[in-house]
Amino acid sequence: MVSNLSDYKTEVHNDWCPGCGDFGIVNAIQMALAEMEVPRDKAAIFSGVGCSGKTSHFVNVYGIHTLHGRVMTFAQGAKLANPEMTIIAAGGDGDGLGIGAGHFVAAGRRNVDMTYIIFNNGVYGLTKGQASPTLKLGLKTKSLPEPNVNQAVNPIALAIASGFTFVARGYAYDVRQLKDLIIAAVKHRGLAFLDVLQPCPTYNDINTRDWFSGMDNINEMTKKPQPRIYKLEDTNYDPIVHIDSQEEENEKLTQALIKSNEWGEKIPTGIFYQNELIAPYDQRIADRIPNYLENPPSVQEITSNGKPITDISRMLDSLQI
Amino acid sequence: MSSIDLTWVIGGPQGGGVETAANIFAGACAASGLKIFGKREYYSNIKGEHSYFGVRVSDKTIRSNVNGVTMLAAFDAETIFRHADDVFNDGAIVYESDLVPMKIEEVPTLDHDFKKRLVKYLTSKNKSLTIQGTLDAAKERGVHLYPVSFKTILSNLADETQNPKLRGMFRMLNVLAVSVSLGILSLPSDTLLKSVESIFSKKSQIAEMNKHAANYAYNFATAKYPKYKYQLSPIQKEPDTIMLQGFQSTGLGKIVSGCRFQSYYPITPASDESVFMESNETFDVENNRPGSTMIVQTEDEISAIGMTIGAALTGTRAATCTSGPGFSLMSEALGWAGINEVPIVVTLYQRSGPSTGLPTRHGQDDLQSAIHAGHGDFPRIVYASGDMEEGFYDTAKCFNFAETFQMPVIHLMDKFIASTVATVKRFDPKKITIERGKLLEKIESEDYKRFASSPDGLSSRSRLGLEKGIFWNTGDESDEYGHISEDPENRIFKMDKRATKLEFALKTISKEDQATNYGVSEFCIISWGSTKGPILDAIDMLKKEGFAIGFIQIKLLQPFPTDYIKSLIKGSKTIIDIEANHTAQLGSLLNEHLDQKVDYYIVKYTGRSMTCTEIYDSLKKILQNKAEKRQVLTYGV
CATH class of the missing domain: 3.40.50.970 (Thiamin diphosphate (ThDP)-binding fold, Pyr/PP domains)
Structure with missing residues (x-):
């Protein structure tokens, strides 16, 4: 079966603001699913609440638009019950790193085999532009009455510290790279995190598309803008933990943390860290429940002719007087 | 043979093996065919605070605890301080004899409020503020005292088995206390030993050691003490009983x-x-x-x-x-x-x-x-x-x-x-039956709608992964596919659809599943949840005295089965609401949904469950027209 990109699009009217970075992300998700030829009924997009929460309605696969901050909880429950599904969770930076930060950290510890994309624009768009957890200290985006008084959280560093085994960053206006990153994230065995820089044209008048492109920083010699965004894959950066040794892991973790702190004149995109030597959650469960993967919760037979078929006689025997 | 109905309580510091002891006691009694109803009480604490386990044993069906203790087993001072006054006048206290000189202020886990009450009580009885005083007060009422030096037993055992380690194994005091108790109560020792074995079944060495200790303490008690008024004896075991x-x-x-x-x-x-x-x-x-x-x-x-x-x-x-x-x-x-x-x-x-x-x-x-x-x-x-x-x-x-x-x-x-x-x-x-409703196994249509309209409000349910079953969910209001919709007409459709399901549920859930009717009479109790056991036992106690009281246990509380409950209480003149909370939460529902208002409330909010005794007492007051509209129950340590 050859998948057409159009198969993955719904007819739902998209009401994001003109020029919104979210369009690039939803396009990249649709392109990635089409390129991987994931059957539509074997994929699900879970989303949080906010502008990015609407993503699930625009992709023609199972779409679960959950609660503010809770997207990962719903998504992990579904994946664990039906591991056959390809699951992508999507949500905003406020959703995942503010109200949902506890779930973000806990998800890293589990390493469930799925992908989590954060639409990172520094503001709470749908409630008219309050500062989000990723807005830098001291910045005053246009609807803030006063400059931001909080330090920004570093999503890449937090993901690494929490135990995500694939940590990458994309840029909403580089759809091709983003599509490739989503494919790599989905194919990764374990929990993948994708931080997507996504300018909000309505409320974030500082980290704009022009800002990322370096329009404010013209090279005096060439008279050309000097883009802030660059790709790690264009450097000799190797994000992968190749061998199961503490030394190797320390080296890869450290370089990723240092890279994650790079911001301002140069902003890296691409894969920061990848470690497939850590067992994903399903493997940890299969070690305890040997037939978990071929007989997961969602496919187990529980009844025959309306009667239970689970045999609890051994459990009752142990309680017998 | 006289009938058996007694309550044995063992107390001690949390983490000190109280539960193990109670399980041994309950296991031995249950293996003898006796019926068990045991209750565990503990503090929000890992180690050291007072916990206790009360086991009621009977040869007839029991569904609740009673007020009072027939035999108290104590190897720490706090258990005696807290429970001695609760022992029946003809009851017994089996206790570590070393504890006798202990003073109230030597027990740091006794809280201020309780200490105040205890001091007041002992002072009123003109007794010293010690274990000695507490036991004297009990003895004065007729309580049998069994001082036992459990520590001596432990050290004798250590000498006998040439295992000096035993001397310091205070966790074994529990097993000794159970065994002495069962010795005094004359339950055959083989059931005790079997129970010990099954409790420690995962550690054979420890099981052997405890069995030996149990046997020693049991024989010590039967040799030393004359026959006690209350006795336990095996009865015909009912088949297919679990504990x-x-x-x-x-x-x-x-x-x-x-x-x-x-x-x-x-x-x-x-x-x-x-x-x-x-x-x-x-x-x-x-x-x-x-x-x-x-x-x-x-x-x-x-x-x-x-x-x-x-x-x-x-x-x-x-x-x-x-x-x-x-x-x-x-x-x-x-x-x-x-x-x-x-x-x-x-x-x-x-x-x-x-x-x-x-x-x-x-x-x-x-x-x-x-x-x-x-x-x-x-x-x-x-x-x-x-x-x-x-x-x-x-x-x-x-x-x-x-x-x-x-x-x-x-x-x-x-x-x-x-x-x-x-x-x-x-x-x-x-x-048990398993009903999965409109869960789909397969979908033919190319235009599946998760929330398609239907008369009973119920749509066919797809699930993630089902071919042709793609749907959307959202916390926003949504259309039949599950996509966001703020359309006012769709809003009415969806709100009504969901509400219809609830009406359908009320129509579909059988009357037996809505509420249990234990008989209705002029006086009728309406209650819910775990008050069931003590209420039924209290009703039985009143029946023996010739009083009839009806009881309806409501199980379906939302949607509220108004019609069924109304039809049941038609013949009742006096409605009594019994529940374990302060505001009578079911009472509010009854007053909201029924034409008849609640006449009497019996509530308890001490954090301790109701006993049949206190329900019996408060019902009797109602029957004798001596009750306040609201009675608050307080029994329990």
Whole structure:
């Protein structure tokens, strides 16, 4: 079966603001699913609440638009019950790193085999532009009455510290790279995190598309803008933990943390860290429940002719007087 | 043979083996064919605070505890200070004789309020503020005292077995206390030894050591003491009897009715159920591959219910289990399950609130919370079980309700049931049915609509992964496909659709499942949940005196079975509401839904469960026209 990109699009009217970075992300998700030829009924997009929460309605696969901050909880429950599904969770930076930060950290510890994309624009768009957890200290985006008084959280560093085994960053206006990153994230065995820089044209008048492109920083010699965004894959950066040794892991973790702190004149995109030597959650469960993967919760037979078929006689025997 | 009905209480510091001792006692009695009803009380503490276990033993069916203690076994001072006054006048205290000189102020775990009451009591009796004084006061009332030097027994045992380590094994004091008690009560020693063996079945060396100690202490007691007034003797064992703790009942119910996913966050007293299920995570399935239930410990209760919903969306029977504070955290997601018509079961083991409240104590505090939790109008079913047998069978019903009516079901249990140990008839899985409602196995149509209109409000339910079954869910209001819609006409359609399901549920759920009618008379009790046992026992006590009292136990609390309850109480003149909370939460429902108003309230909110004795006393006052409109029960340490 050859998948057409159009198969993955719904007819739902998209009401994001003109020029919104979210369009690039939803396009990249649709392109990635089409390129991987994931059957539509074997994929699900879970989303949080906010502008990015609407993503699930625009992709023609199972779409679960959950609660503010809770997207990962719903998504992990579904994946664990039906591991056959390809699951992508999507949500905003406020959703995942503010109200949902506890779930973000806990998800890293589990390493469930799925992908989590954060639409990172520094503001709470749908409630008219309050500062989000990723807005830098001291910045005053246009609807803030006063400059931001909080330090920004570093999503890449937090993901690494929490135990995500694939940590990458994309840029909403580089759809091709983003599509490739989503494919790599989905194919990764374990929990993948994708931080997507996504300018909000309505409320974030500082980290704009022009800002990322370096329009404010013209090279005096060439008279050309000097883009802030660059790709790690264009450097000799190797994000992968190749061998199961503490030394190797320390080296890869450290370089990723240092890279994650790079911001301002140069902003890296691409894969920061990848470690497939850590067992994903399903493997940890299969070690305890040997037939978990071929007989997961969602496919187990529980009844025959309306009667239970689970045999609890051994459990009752142990309680017998 | 005279009938048997006595209560044996053992107390001690938390973590000191009180529970092990009680289990040995209960196991020995149950193995002798006797009926057991035991209750565990403990502080929110890991080690050191006072905990106790009361075991009521009878040769007839018992469903509750009574006021008073027949025999108290104590190897620490606090147990004597706290419980001596509760021992019947013809009861007995078996205690460590070394404790006699201990003063009240030497027990740091006695709290200020209790100390004040104790001092007042002993002073009024003109007794010294010591164990000696406390025992003197008891003796004056006729209580039999059995001073035993358990430490001497331990050291004799050490000499005899040439095992000097034994001298310091204070955990064994429990076993000695049980054994001396059973010796005085004359239960044959073989049942004691078998019970010890089965409690320590996983550690054969420790089992042998404890058996030896038990035998030694038992023989010590039978040789030393004359026959006591109360005796235990074996009776004909009823076949198919099991002995279990309440939390196991819903756990077993979940496994057998096909719950294959449960997520939870640790909380007392609910998490015992999840831990029990995880210990039994794999099992055989008739003519099929081995099955399993996945138990996931989450980062909080919000995640617990989120994961439950996610799993339920895949067509898996999924549940979570929590107590009051955790349930409060779940309320937003409960509404999400409501608006998206997701079948989930939330088992709610209530405890005393508000806030952290009395975290390890009993209460039926969360009925109104279960009915109203979450913002906005959405349908849910609230169902309450009265004891552990109901806990087992009702769990299966709750899953059927959830899947048939496509809505969240809150199954109300409580701490009283959770920590009760009792002998009951072995659960029969054949009595359970599994109804999955409109869950789809296959879809032909190319235009599936998850929320398609239908007269009963119920649409065919697809699940994640089903071919041609793609649907959308959202916490926003949505159209038939599940896409966001703010259209006013669609809003009316969807709100009415969901409300219709609730009406349909009320029409469909059988009367027997709505409420249990134990007979109606001029005086009629209406109650819910775990008050069932003590109420039934109290009614039996009154019947023997020639008083007839009716009792209706409401199980379906949302939607409220107004018509059925109205029809049942037609012949009643006096309505008595009994429940373990402050505001009489069921009482408000009765006054809201019924034409007849509640005449009398019997409530308890000390954090201790009701006994049949205190219900009997308060009912009798009502029958004799001597009762206040609201009686507050207070029994219990």
